[in-house]
Amino acid sequence: MTTILEVQQLHIHFPTSDRTVRAVDGIDIGIARSETLAVIGESGSGKSVLGLAVLGLLPVNCTVTGSVRYRGADLLTLPESELEKIRGRKIAWVPQNPAGSMNPSMTVGYQIGEPIALHVEKNRSIVRKKVLELLQFIRITPPEERIGSYPYSFSGGMLQRSLVAMGIAGLPEVLIADEPTKGIDIINRQAVSALLRVLREKGITLLIITHDLSFAQNLADRVAVMYSGRIMEIRERKSFFDGPLHPYAKGMLLSLPENGLHPISGKTRESDKYDGGCRFRFRCTYTMERCRAEPPLIALPDGSAVRCWLYD
Template sequence: MAFSNKSVETGTISINSHTHTCLLDIQDLRVHFILEDSAVRAVDGVSLKVHEGETLTLIGESGSGKSILGTSILRLLPPNARIDGKILFNGLDLLNLPEDDLRKIRGRDIAWVPQNPATSLNPVLKVGIQIAEPMETHLNMNRESALKKVIKLLKFFDIEPAEKRVNEYPHQYSGGMRQRALVAMGTSTKPKLIIADEPTKGVDASKKVRVVELFRKIKKNGKLSMLVITHDLPFARTLADRIAVMYCGQIVEICNADTFFEEPLHPYSKALLDSLPSRGLKPIKGNSPSMVSPPEGCRFHPRCEYANSRCRKEPPLIELNGNSVRCWLYD
């Protein structure tokens, strides 16, 4: 792997702050979970932007803090969480909004698509009623009008026959249909931003194709933005305009998707790609670090073949022609 500025000089970002309005601006976000005698530093100084009309895919190993970052945006955190920083959505700091005001944004302007469709739908309510609820709550639609819109959504997401499925319960849907129903619910109010958490988790290869088609369909339909959280690198490649890489609670790289998969910047990014079957299935050496007591300096340095004494000091997120990398090799 050659670490030079060549890869970032030739790569261009299709969506960036110079040409598109920033929709979501996360600034120095920290989410720590307070335990009896310690604190889990799940998100530790993350700054990240999502622009209008872009799909940003957040990748990294399980336990890196990706899903916590996603739930933090809507303040869907347990009582022992301590959160600090700024999360600006259309200029409003979501962390300072009263709960009543935030509730108006949840489900209306920002949709959350959870990773487990089996437990995310109420088993005793018809699916059509559950999909209609956000439209009744946020768009002031009556039940009859909302259900008509639900039937159109079911057809759009290939849940057929829609006129019958609208009156069925979650247990009458397959796993793939439940997942599509959750996406239909999320998109029903035409939100500005969709946050999807691990949409391919536990999905076999044949069903994964349907998930890819589903998200491509969403992407083509309107100018909404998506933050897709995943550890599935092939899935990320099919969707992303930009890739953000998370490791041990920190962002270590933000890069144009095409550039990332051809010539990643961070040693951890390279190791992630090399662990794919198509690239030789090389496991990343060492173990994931503790989020209670992470390594000093660069958090990846105990596992990095390029590490030197300088890596014991924490590197900044270095800007390189529209991309960013947290690594002393680029300083």
């Protein structure tokens, strides 16, 4: 399959007054056209920072090295004027926290229509028609009444679906959704999952950033596991959930309620405290002398990859 988005040796560091936070520390990953890739991991693992880097939405106080290539062009080297032609039109972003991501002083219809007017169509009547179609598509009805509603009148699930509508309004090729099920109930999680599944069937490439493992299991083609700024495992979805390889990934699945709620012992070390060894070794039950050196991302015969000496 053709790779549409490729991240190579991406490092994103945030300097502070007394240390440097290595939020993303050497990521290599590719996403094929029309694929759905779920990036999972604990809070603070660098998932959202990775997504923000793709669209150049990181704050100016961080240092970024490596490359993020979309159709061969390195997004990290493009001027802002060129990024604006891609952001929202070719690659769109659905932020987490829907209540805080929408402008409370503007109608939901106006905010959904903004990327259409910016990237696709200037005619106001056509924009309105497309917004009504999007509201119907995301099952916010009746659209003729809801188009003039303000965010405060929407439930959390409705706001989340509205953010997805904003993301796809510009007809992007790639949609990056950051924690799209965070803070919403089971019924609305199912609605968002169904909506994203429809987008996948329409051929949109999806990069889903989530700690909701059941959501990833229901939607993804492949799963990438992040821990402390590193990719620890990349596998086809079914193989991953049937039998994860990395000890951290195994621990994540064992911590689920249906698997007995067995938490991973210990806690993640701050990124500036690593000494060159495996980043998970202080919490790992398989730790051995060799783990004092950090393993590479080891490619396996079935196309999977895992960062663990157990598979070398």
